[in-house]
Amino acid sequence: MxxxxxxxxxxxxxxxxxxxxxxxxxxxxxxxxxxxxxxxxxxxxxxxxxxxxxxxxxxxxxxxxxxxxxxxxxxxxxxDVADRRKGLVLSLLGSLGFNLIAVAAILVILLVWRGFL
Incomplete structure (x- = not known):
């Protein structure tokens, strides 16, 4: 068919x-x-x-x-296959960027709390 x-x-x-x-x-x-x-x-x-x-x-x-x-x-x-790929890559990069910012913020808070900053 x-x-x-x-x-x-x-x-x-x-x-x-x-x-x-x-x-x-x-x-x-x-x-x-x-x-x-x-x-x-x-x-x-x-x-x-x-x-x-x-x-x-x-x-x-x-x-x-x-x-x-x-x-x-x-x-x-x-x-649109290309748009799906771009969306997947942008989603991955956004998630990775957010995680890096969160880890940096936690590190700064920890350093301030311990008195190193």
């Missing part, structure tokens, strides 16, 4: 998830996604399971599956 292949490609590009079943990759990749996107992923996975059974395939709502696919695709396309 072309929709599943497109989602697999987007998951590989945006999250680096290129192996394993689609359901597990969606669960991993959409861990921090909004609730609506997670619901769409669950529905899409259920539709993939139903596609394997011809009798259940007739019961599927194709418009709903298409809507869930659009939701997932829009969410995955909106992810």
């Amino acid at each position: 072309r929709m599943a292949q497109e989602l697999e490609t987007l998951l590989a590009e945006k999250h680096g998830l290129s192996s394993g079943p689609l359901s597990r990759r969606l669960t991993k990749g959409l861990r921090r996604a909004p609730r609506a996107v997670k619901r769409a992923a669950d529905g899409f996975v259920q539709a993939q399971i139903q596609m394997g059974n011809p009798k259940l395939m007739r019961l599927m709502d194709k418009a709903q599956v298409e809507s869930q696919f659009q939701t997932l695709r829009d969410h995955l396309r909106a992810i």
